[in-house]
Amino acid sequence: MDNQIYIVIIEDELEVMEALLGDLEFIEPNFPLEAANNAEEAVSVMEQIEADGHKVGLLLCDHVLPGKNGIDLLIELQNHPTLKHSKKVLVTGQAGLEDTVQAINKAHLDYYIAKPWTKEELQEVVTEKLTDYVIENKLNLLQYMSALNATRLAEALRENGLTDT
């Protein structure tokens, strides 16, 4: 299928990655998941997704990673022509105040999930942020109503001034 919206997860610990993937299984039929172990791999995964004609809607990013850390990656992506529109969520237990301030001010961080997360919180955050993404990027809202927050999508449709044919 063309024009899929991907969720990219950047996490170096195998167990944590599996837990994240497990909790996000519910949304995979509509929003495919891609995993990366470090910042460099994440960039190449995301560029491949875009090269295939798809979009990256959401990044779930750990902070402490081998090589470049998560917040530096998110800040760097703000200069990327297309990836800067992706929603960015930090999933971490180890980011200090200084780092977190940086992430909010320079990387337009959309949400901070502290480890350990609850399944409900994670699922809600992912659903809401993807809803933001499809509304802000003026995608075909009807296509995503059953998978995301339908009330907010209907609200966006209303404000878009729909017409009869």
Place this chain on the structure above:
Amino acid sequence: MKLTKNQWIGLVLGALGFILPFFWEINGLSAAGHMGLSIFFLAAVFWMLEPVPIYATSMLVILLQVLFLSSEGIYLNDVTEAYSPDGYTAFMGTLANPIIILFLGGFVLADAAVKYNLDLNITRILLKPFGNQPKYILLGLMSVTALLSAFMSNTATTAMMMTVIIPIIARMKPTDPLRIGLALSVPFAANIGGIATPIGTPPNAVVIGSLANQGISIPFGNWMALAVPLVLIALLILWLVLLFMYKPEAKTIEIDMTGKFNLSKKALFLYAVFAFTVILWVTESVHGVNSAIIAMIPVVFLTLTGVTSKEDIRKLPWEVLWLVAGGISLGISMKSTGLAEWIVTSIDWGSFGTITMILVFSAVAIAMSNFLSNTVTATLLAPLAISLAVSGVAGEGFNLVIISLVIGVSASFAMVLPISTPPNAIAISTGFIETKHMAKPGILIGIFGLLLVTIYALFYWPLLIGN
């Protein structure tokens, strides 16, 4: 831009349709009639298969008419015995046709209402008296939806009502059939509610515009007197059908009615303009000021006061106005070239009675608009009906206004499939219902619609219109 296979098929068929009449000599059809047929074929194919957006086809129709059928065009521009071409302004001027201006007024009002949450707040207030019993809530939702969609677009009304019903449905037991009933009640009531006023939905505009070209004007209030009784009965039937098919399990339903009216100066001014305009529209036949002129009140005063901003004006659905204008324009030359008359006289109508003709036009309109845009359906059928009535081949008792109403109203009774109307598409997208849930009640409503239209056309409308 890459075209899909279906788009190519549409484009090629449309072009072939345009060329065909140049090589196909039809007895009894003038050269202008052949030209009109070319444009009609092209438009019909493009509107049905949609290789390009339907409003783009409407724009093309106007250009083709100006080029090939107007007195300033490059072809058939001289007055002959068979054809006296209209000036190009006749075609281009459809964009400022009174019905277009009336719609513009409706758009500006609706846009401002959404901006200040008037639609949502009216909904909350009007739903209160319906209590918390499921069947009355269903009735309440349908009534409010229909009322709003009579003045706003059916689609925008549906989107707004979805924000009200999605939280309700989400709280209900997943097995409760009422979930399906609720999810269907909104789009269906919106489709039906659009019939109630001239600005309710574009097919009404096409019909009113076509009649205006015949010198027949239908005042706002008169249209409502003709249409509202039918809408009320149709809603009642819809209510019973939904209750019967999807019996509620829950004993009570809670709706969140909180919400505050915006009481800023601009918002209060909007409420006043909204009420004033609607009152003037409904009483058009009392004071005699044309509803298109009244439509300038919201356009002018909401803009003067900054309630409607430059950005709001840019955001108006201009493509709908082009769509309707193209439809009215096509009707002009179908008549003036003798094309419409040729089409209707090629069928032996004498063998049909009036009832049969009403049934046929209504059934064809309902069937077509289930697959095509409602506006396109009205556009393609209205010139035929008008020619049928004007040419006299249909015999006595075949009233021009009534058959036009039959077409305009029937076009709104299509709600079998998700593609039938944009409100249906929204409802399906929520994931609460599937196509099969929509198809069964949709077919029933279509059949009831056909019967209702026929009964009204035979017994009620003649009382108001006379013969």
